[in-house]
Amino acid sequence: MDHDNCSELLKSIEDYLDGDIQPEVCTRLEEHLRGCQNCRIVVDTLRKTISLYHDEACQEMMPDKMREHLYMELNLLDYLPGTRE
Amino acid sequence: MNSTVTKREIDLDLLKQGNRGELAALVEQFSNPVYRIAMNILHSEQDAEDIIQETFIKVFHGIRNFEGRSSLATWIYRIAVNEALMATRRRKGNLVSIDAEIDMGEGETNPVEIEDWCCRPEVETMDAELRREMDKAVAGLPEKLRIVFQLRDMEDLSIRETAQVLGLTDSAVKTRLLRARLILREELTHYFQGTSQGQ
Numbered sequence: 001m002d003h004d005n006c007s008e009l010l011k012s013i014e015d016y017l018d019g020d021i022q023p024e025v026c027t028r029l030e031e032h033l034r035g036c037q038n039c040r041i042v043v044d045t046l047r048k049t050i051s052l053y054h055d056e057a058c059q060e061m062m063p064d065k066m067r068e069h070l071y072m073e074l075n076l077l078d079y080l081p082g083t084r085e
Numbered sequence: 086m087n088s089t090v091t092k093r094e095i096d097l098d099l100l101k102q103g104n105r106g107e108l109a110a111l112v113e114q115f116s117n118p119v120y121r122i123a124m125n126i127l128h129s130e131q132d133a134e135d136i137i138q139e140t141f142i143k144v145f146h147g148i149r150n151f152e153g154r155s156s157l158a159t160w161i162y163r164i165a166v167n168e169a170l171m172a173t174r175r176r177k178g179n180l181v182s183i184d185a186e187i188d189m190g191e192g193e194t195n196p197v198e199i200e201d202w203c204c205r206p207e208v209e210t211m212d213a214e215l216r217r218e219m220d221k222a223v224a225g226l227p228e229k230l231r232i233v234f235q236l237r238d239m240e241d242l243s244i245r246e247t248a249q250v251l252g253l254t255d256s257a258v259k260t261r262l263l264r265a266r267l268i269l270r271e272e273l274t275h276y277f278q279g280t281s282q283g284q
Contacts, residue, residue, distance in 0.1 A: 038199045052208065054239060081113060
């Protein structure tokens with residue numbers, strides 16, 4: 001993989017990001033990343049993009065009122081978190 | 086009430102017996118992800134609420150026949166996605182097929198903007214403006230890409246599980262995931278370039 005053809009990186013980047021890559025392809029890719037700042041930035045910012053969305057999702061919760069309606073509809077109101085002794 | 090839900094192994098036998106405590110544990114564990122899936126597809130709390138209720142009613146009715154060929158999460162998310170997509174179709178009055186091919190025009194996925202914003206302070210603090218930008222970017226994704234991205238990168242499903250939920254091949258999931266990730270990276274890079282120029 002040379003620097004004139006960085007788009008080659010994209011063919012393996014998905015497996016690389018998911019840790020599901022053949023060892024020899026991984027070695028070639030990491031060699032390329034060591035010498036190519038642009039590709040390194042793309043990989044780093046892709047990783048960061050994924051982690052930002054993942055972290056944001058963990059914080060997005062169903063509103064309390066909606067949860068209460070759900071438990072009521074399912075006849076589980078006595079199990080609604082925060083209402084049991 | 087809205088604290089992080091601790092995941093524990095759900096006892097399938099108890100669920101099938103209709104044990105209310107176990108059913109409640111199931112709802113507690115999966116209601117937030119089902120809420121996020123419904124909101125991401127429908128963008129309306131009112132519509133999402135109907136879909137969440139419908140999803141768990143179907144889960145409760147279907148649990149006796151659940152054979153465990155997929156994980157419980159995969160099965161529940163598949164019901165939620167199908168319910169939400171059907172609601173979208175009813176609302177829009179048109180059909181959007183989740184397994185339709187995506188046009189991946191040549192060169193379309195190549196990153197254009199190169200700027201290293203990983204260590205910017207607003208990334209660390211994830212301020213309100215960045216969150217708004219992230220929400221706008223993900224809402225702007227084509228539905229077929231958005232659902233794949235959500236299940237894999239936001240709800241932590243594997244490629245295989247995401248494919249099972251959506252009835253796609255692993256390779257279709259990977260293609261859509263890469264496209265979604267690259268579009269979102271590009272959007273965030275634009276945003277950070279804009280904030281740099283404004284400083």
